[in-house]
Amino acid sequence: MVGVPGRSKGCHTCRRRRKGCDLQRPECAQCKRLGLKCDGYERKTTFVHHGAVSVFQLTIAASSTEARKTVKSGKKRNTTVDKVSTIALPEKLAKSAYECSYLALFFEMYQPGSTASSVSDYAGAGGLSLTSWLVGVQCRQIYHGSPLLQKSVMAICLSTLGQRMQNRQMTEEGLKAYTVALRGMSVALTRNNGKLPPDEAMLAATRCLSLYEVFFGTDASNIPGQARAWNRHRFGEMALLSARDPSMHKDGWAHDLLADGRMSCTIAGIVTRKDTMFSREEWKTVPWSGTNRKTAMDLLLDIFVDIPKLLVDLDSLTISPSTTKSKEAEAQSSLLERCEDMLEELEFWLERHAPTKWREVSPRRGRTGYEACHYPCSDNPTADDVAEAHIMCLFWAMQIKVRKVAVFTNFLGSEDESLPPEELEELVPYAQAILQTAPIFLTPGAGIAGCHLSVFPLTCAVRLFMTMSGTGATQVGTYIRELLSNRGRETGLPVWEFVKSLGILSLPKTDPILDGTRLAGCVY
Structure with missing residues (x-):
């Protein structure tokens, strides 16, 4: 090899055959004459990873003929061994x-x-x-x-x-x-x-x-x-x-x-x-x-x-109502109309763009028997299975949010002192759909991304039960904690601590749903 004393300068093919090489490039004449593939003259290198830090070595493995070493024996015969030299890579x-x-x-x-x-x-x-x-x-x-x-x-x-x-x-x-x-x-x-x-x-x-x-x-x-x-x-x-x-x-x-x-x-x-x-x-x-x-x-x-804008406008109605009842009624009517338009857009999306196998099992207005629905989840989901489950959970979370804004806006014009929990009953099917689908995000096939994608719809579901005077909130909260903490640690990364830091899993001491004030604060 060029620049290395005592080593053959021939091509890899000739050295492997232990034949002389005329050193012609790019292919030697000997290989051409015999119809062999000439493997060239460059030294082959491989990278070997040792450990989890920057300890990489360049390993130069020479063929037995070019790395010949004479080992004296009783008959003074030549024995060939592979010689490996290692050098550290530049930092x-x-x-x-x-x-x-x-x-x-x-x-x-x-x-x-x-x-x-x-x-x-x-x-x-x-x-x-x-x-x-x-x-x-x-x-x-x-x-x-x-x-x-x-x-x-x-x-x-x-x-x-x-x-x-x-x-x-x-x-x-x-x-x-x-x-x-x-x-x-x-x-x-x-x-x-x-x-x-x-x-x-x-x-x-x-x-x-x-x-x-x-x-x-x-x-x-x-x-x-x-x-x-x-x-x-x-x-x-x-x-x-x-x-x-x-x-x-x-x-x-x-x-x-x-x-x-x-x-x-x-x-x-x-x-x-x-x-x-x-x-x-x-x-x-x-x-x-x-x-x-x-x-x-x-x-x-x-x-x-468009949902954040709904929440901003609902806050303005509950925190800073208009000076005149006519203007307040006008703002309330406008907000309800926008909620209705968004619900119609969601229904249109469900009919035209939702994954086919999920479309028929999705809760809808007037549909009953949602408890018995079997959502198309798999124990070994593909990336597309997780993506379809995610898009549907987002859809159901949006239904919860928009409908809660509509319910609270309607309640502002009521003479009742507190919002009856049954006013939110029509939202329960969407929350249950999320809870039944959520395990797909905590399977090995979903990876770390699945843990991340599950946070928003799950918190929307548990928050709904919490705003309904705590109905079922304890059981749902325990279920979600098990998913996002224990199972999340097994299949991806736990996100329970992040969910807790959002401050959405506990109501204030004075429940705004029960006393009829600051309703908007419970919409998340």
């Missing part, structure tokens, strides 16, 4: 190698068996709804082009692997990466100072930081710091998006970031009872005026993004 290359390894492990745990090519009307790229934006994160050019995104992603990867492997050091490294990413985000925002629209990598980094809070955030001194940190990241993402034009999200990864991000940002708006930019017409239309066409999930989210 930068080693770091890149183990990061790629961790990324692959995390994405397989997050959405098992899903690939970027498994696209359906419900699943979107990557198998599960709300996760197609992760495909862009896996792009080598995007990932390595943004140190901020690298730290944000590695914070989740290291923390996830550390928790699953019970490796405290790795978990601590994840926390360090999260802290560095937070500082990096602050520096990036300060330097930009609104001069340029934030790029997609910064949007993705913000989303990764919010995901970290869902799974690994902590609450100190019973203060809901975890939920507050999550909210800050979600509204931070909305602020970044508002600095961009809707036309910047027509195609590619930018479109996936917007399409997938609308739901979590809207949930943040529901929790804090603030309207979001996504209810504006331009954010519903312009991003889909390019090559992308709306999926069933996109069409459902077009309705979902």
